[in-house]
Amino acid sequence: MDQAVKTWSVELCTLDGQSLQLDNLPGQSVLEAADAAQWRLPAQCRQGGCGACAAQVLSGDYELGDHNPKALSADKPGSVLLCRTTPCGDLRIALPYDRARIAGGPVPQRDAEVLEIERDGDATVRLVLQLLPDAEGVAVAEFEPGQFAELKVPGTDLRRAYSMSNTGNWAGTLEFLIRLQPQGRFSNWLRDEAAVGARLVVHGPQGAFGLRENGLRPRWFVAGGTGLAPLLSMLRRMAEFGEPHPVRLYFGVNREAELFAAAALAELPGLEQRVCVWQPSDAWLGLRGTPVDALRADLAACAPGAWPDVYVCGPPALVEAVEAAAREAGVPDAQVYAERFTAA
Numbered sequence: 001m002d003q004a005v006k007t008w009s010v011e012l013c014t015l016d017g018q019s020l021q022l023d024n025l026p027g028q029s030v031l032e033a034a035d036a037a038q039w040r041l042p043a044q045c046r047q048g049g050c051g052a053c054a055a056q057v058l059s060g061d062y063e064l065g066d067h068n069p070k071a072l073s074a075d076k077p078g079s080v081l082l083c084r085t086t087p088c089g090d091l092r093i094a095l096p097y098d099r100a101r102i103a104g105g106p107v108p109q110r111d112a113e114v115l116e117i118e119r120d121g122d123a124t125v126r127l128v129l130q131l132l133p134d135a136e137g138v139a140v141a142e143f144e145p146g147q148f149a150e151l152k153v154p155g156t157d158l159r160r161a162y163s164m165s166n167t168g169n170w171a172g173t174l175e176f177l178i179r180l181q182p183q184g185r186f187s188n189w190l191r192d193e194a195a196v197g198a199r200l201v202v203h204g205p206q207g208a209f210g211l212r213e214n215g216l217r218p219r220w221f222v223a224g225g226t227g228l229a230p231l232l233s234m235l236r237r238m239a240e241f242g243e244p245h246p247v248r249l250y251f252g253v254n255r256e257a258e259l260f261a262a263a264a265l266a267e268l269p270g271l272e273q274r275v276c277v278w279q280p281s282d283a284w285l286g287l288r289g290t291p292v293d294a295l296r297a298d299l300a301a302c303a304p305g306a307w308p309d310v311y312v313c314g315p316p317a318l319v320e321a322v323e324a325a326a327r328e329a330g331v332p333d334a335q336v337y338a339e340r341f342t343a344a
Contacts, residue, residue: 060091097208139172149204224314
């Protein structure tokens with residue numbers, strides 16, 4: 001008689017107090033076990049490089065495989081990537097999102113065509129896609145502010161992940177703010193081939209970054225470069241819903257020629273802006289330095305205990321600096337929400 005295969009019990013605890021139980025086979029990552037149970041946990045590269053499946057082990061033994069150290073916060077004990085976490089016993093893991101962000105089945109795949117494409121600033125492209133009707137004749141764009149989609153590079157099997165900067169809509173449009181990378185595969189397609197009417201495949205929505213309902217605390221958003229995209233989506237949703245939270249944006253680029261999305265930001269009512277340029281020309285009259293510098297100064301002026309919720313999106317170095325500045329000021333870790341990205 002075959003002996004039953006030993007499995008480990010993995011409890012996944014979501015932010016809203018719910019929990020899910022997984023049976024994890026030996027040698028199987030937590031993300032693979034979730035896939036087998038048909039639970040789609042937020043993830044992207046699945047190779048330890050992007051940080052989209054970051055979580056925190058609360059108890060239990062595990063092995064953390066090879067990964068990009070920039071994908072994890074070094075200051076949080078037990079920080080792991082679920083795609084690289086293999087249980088060595090029963091585990092309890094805290095997920096940084098609510099149960100509603102865990103979907104079932106495969107990632108949706110949709111055909112789309114380019115509706116608009118334009119340069120915005122020195123190094124950014126604003127790309128608007130029109131979803132084509134699915135098998136049921138529906139072309140609605142359903143996603144939560146802060147989520148991303150993977151765009152397939154036409155003519156290849158490569159995908160690149162970009163956050164939507166608009167909000168969900170019945171018209172079926174997706175807007176992206178994409179930084180052009182030297183010799184990036186999708187960047188090369190945008191530069192050399194993309195045109196209105198061009199077709200491509202969209203995989204998404206995906207991801208768990210998004211607004212948290214924490215009463216009427218102020219919300220401060222910190223963006224580095226095109227990390228602005230998911231934050232702009234959140235700001236637009238707040239404006240659509242008429243949410244009364246005091247709101248502030250810290251937005252940084254290296255040079256003023258790289259600034260973008262000025263018109264979109266100007267349309268948002270009640271938004272305080274701290275636009276920062278790290279290496280400005282003599283003609284620049286705005287803030288000099290990084291958005292972290294401006295954030296740190298404003299946090300120092302906050303009354304003790306009257307901390308805002310801080311949302312940050314950008315390169316790992318920016319995210320780590322924001323988390324450190326918030327912690328130094330006394331902002332609880334539970335009020336800092338982050339999304340890292342790496343160039344592709």
